[in-house]
Amino acid sequence: MKIAFLNRKPCYTSYERLLSRRNWMNKLNLWRSFQNWNLDKKLILLYTLMILLPVLVITFLGFQRYSENMKQNTGEFSIELLNQLGKNLDNYLKELDRISISFALDTGVKDALKKNQEYTAVEKFNDKILIDKALMNIVLVPYKDVLGTYLFKADGEIFSRYGSGQQVDYSHFLEDPWYKKVLEAEGKGIFLPTYSLNGLDNQEHAFTFMRSVIDVVKNQSVGVFRMDINLDGLSDIFSNVLTGIQQQLFLVDAEGNIVYAQDSLKIAQAFPIALNEDHGSFLYSMEGKEMMINYISTQVAGWKIANIIPVSELTHNIDILRNLLWTLTGVALLLSIGLSILLTTRLLRPLKKMKALMNKVEDGDYTVQFKTQSNDEIGKLANSFNIMVKKINELVHHIFVIRILKREADFKVLQSQINPHFLYNTLESISMKAEVDQNYEVADMISRLGRLFRMTINHSRDLIVFAREMEYIDHYVILQKIRFPRMTFIIEIEPEVMSSYILPWIVQPLVENAIIHGLAQQATEGWIRIEGIRVDDDVYIRITDNGVGMADEKKRELQAALLTDAYQEEDEIHIGLKNIFDRIRLYFGKGYGLTLTSELGKGTSIEIKVKFLERESANHAEHNDH
Missing domain, CATH: 3.30.565.10 (Histidine kinase-like ATPase, C-terminal domain)
Structure with a gap:
């Protein structure tokens, strides 16, 4: 036996309608509550909103615009700073390149390198002195940041001179990758990434510039020139930068390794962010903090100069401005409330006075007068109020007098009803006497006159049929036609x-x-x-x-x-x-x-x-x- 279950989606229509109705009722109750407020509260609220809302909007939009401009200007300033750093760095690297070119083009050096093994010991000694002198000229002042200069021959012979650095063992250079790399460059200068001289991160670091010495005739390398350079020159370039803001400057090679950093512990490490374009500016989150990163590319080595600026550093002045603006906004709010209360009190004072006078009028005092010297709408309203109260007083007095007169008239009517009845009965007696005497014309006249009296007595209603009015006129006209x-x-x-x-x-x-x-x-x-x-x-x-x-x-x-x-x-x-x-x-x-x-x-x-x-x-x- 199979049991099939139907998938039914729950229907929330009634519930949603109930919630919608409740929300609508809450809004309606809120509106009714606002309508029941006193006029002074309404005006204070409206005045406050009229002053506060524009201030808030202008403050918010102005702050946002200022913040964006501040970040944009800081980014542009950082790019200009990096461009200047790039020019200084390129000049420094060009000088290193010029030194290597001068050495590689030295005729004496090239002739010494092209000699084979058959030359005499004296010639060999003289060539060594020539090469050592050329190398020594480089490590001497003004090139104090050059740790050492080396010349490597293809047969394994090494010439070296040391400046401020220590002796480094390059006896196995023929097997090192850098040697193969410089030979593949075919005479072009290349830079090696920064490295620790002793293999320890907390020790002195250096970078290397190398170039092959080319025999132009045979178009082949006869030796490799190498300079090991400490970071003093780079430090001088980067330390001369005065920005006025807290930032970290980095020099990154094409492989993403840090060539130089103000924090020496980060040198020779990988830069945490890939810099794929030639230049750029973007925001990046590092260690839970938002950073602005700007970078450019140098022309000589193809390295990238980057600076990392905490966004909080950029927004420090913005935060000060924001606090100042919010303080001013708070002061403006207090002033607006005070001004609203003052204006409302001044505007509503005459209306409250009129309300008190109207309460007296409701209690029956029609002698009150609204005294004011203004000619504005309040003054006109006061004048109309005074006229209205005066007319009401006159009307009440008039109605009172009319009621007294009506009572007196009703009393007189009651008194006078005796006479019409008496006359009507007397006329009926005379009419009967005339008929007995066969004076029918007089009898008819007296009868009609009696009917007039009867109709006069009975016409006490407010409305009568028009035919009844015409009947009375008919009797009256017949009597007048006698005359x-x-x-x-x-x-x-x-x-x-x-x-x-x-x-x-x-x-x-x-x-x-x-x-x-x-x-x-x-x-x-x-x-x-x-x-x-x-x-x-x-x-x-x-x-x-x-x-x-x-x-x-x-x-x-x-x-x-x-x-x-x-x-x-x-x-x-x-x-x-x-x-x-x-x-x-x-x-x-x-x-x-x-x-x-x-x-x-x-x-x-x-x-x-x-x-x-x-x-x-x-x-x-x-x-x-x-």
């Missing part, structure tokens, strides 16, 4: 306007004004037209008459009175129109009210603009008002 029988009454009202809701007592007073102040003062027949139309969400009701009209000055006074807060108590027309205008504005808002047009001798037209209200909207509006 003005030639008056014509025209009604042109759309059905939906008839069923809409309006404020009570806004049409009838206008009809009354048209009769009393328009038609009653002329001898001709007069007419009054009431029009009602709906336009979008508004209702327009126009009451027009062909009465006496009014002069332009009177019309302007009346129009101005509608827009003022004061009542012209001596003018009944002013009071009535102003009352209607204010009621419409108060209920429906700005944009609604009365529009008056009139021309003397031709009549007057007053247009009412109200919002179209159906049953539900009217009930809702009335409920909100109560």
Whole structure:
């Protein structure tokens, strides 16, 4: 039986979503916490960041640029130093090469080397003196760093002279690799690597320069010239270098062996890094420390001069500068915080004062004033605050007065309701008496007058159906036609306007004004037209008459009175129109009210603009008002 297991990768989608949501919530909570900070804390933080961030960025970028330039300049300076060292070393090696060439081209030396074994003992002695003298001239001053000079003949004979060095046994030179190497060079000068004279690393070291003495006629070597040279000359060249920085200088041959080093224990050892190019500069980690290595190649021997500089040495001044910059940054931070606190305190002091005054206003003190002498935004804000508090105080006082007056008016209404009821009942009794006496016209007049009283008593609601208002106007006009029988009454009202809701007592007073102040003062027949139309969400009701009209000055006074807060108590027309205008504005808002047009001798037209209200909207509006 085989059981197969399905490899399913675990699904971390829900977990990752949960982590993402938590991170988002943490950020949101952090933002909300910041929003709940006081304004002074926010400003101090923002001011500090505005000052600190540019300082940090400029300091960091400037330090990085300075550090890179410092390393680059140090590298370039090191290369220039090595080039100068290379020139001095080449001059030194060229002098050694010149010495070897002078010896190899010495005619006496070459003639002595070309002689065979048959020459006499006297000639042999004279030749030895000649060669020894030539060798001795080299080891004498000014060539004090030459330890010894040697001339090796192919038959095994050796000529030698010693300067500052000790005698070295080269009796088996024919078997030594260096001898074969110099013969293969065919007259070219070659250098041997540095070696210890006694085979001990802590003893004196030397290097060797050799050249074959060539018989030009036979084009063959007749001897090998060798110079063993101590490192004093190289030491003089390298010790004259003044750099002002801690560094290690090395002279490395083509095989990577150290020819010279300021630390004598490293001489004749292998250089730890392969220098494959003619010149270069790079960073290298040695013994756990980062080093900068620069090197060049010499022209004469093909050796390489290298210096090793600890990066810490390069960055020492950079570290000092960095510490100085961070110190200055810290000082700048402290100054920025102090400056931020000072600026924030100065800026927010008026706002905190205004906040304290607003708290007093919330507690009901409307007499406070924000005193300031500045004309900036704070000063303008203070001026607006003072105006607002003053208006609030006036409004509160006005509302308080209105409430008192309303209570008094309500009380008077309760008192006055007795009289309308009494009059209505009395008129009903008179109407019944007229019918008994069969005086039906008087009975109808009294009945209509009684209905007017009844409707007056019942019109206590804020809104009524427009048809109800027109019913009241109908009773009123019929009673007025008894007095003005030639008056014509025209009604042109759309059905939906008839069923809409309006404020009570806004049409009838206008009809009354048209009769009393328009038609009653002329001898001709007069007419009054009431029009009602709906336009979008508004209702327009126009009451027009062909009465006496009014002069332009009177019309302007009346129009101005509608827009003022004061009542012209001596003018009944002013009071009535102003009352209607204010009621419409108060209920429906700005944009609604009365529009008056009139021309003397031709009549007057007053247009009412109200919002179209159906049953539900009217009930809702009335409920909100109560």
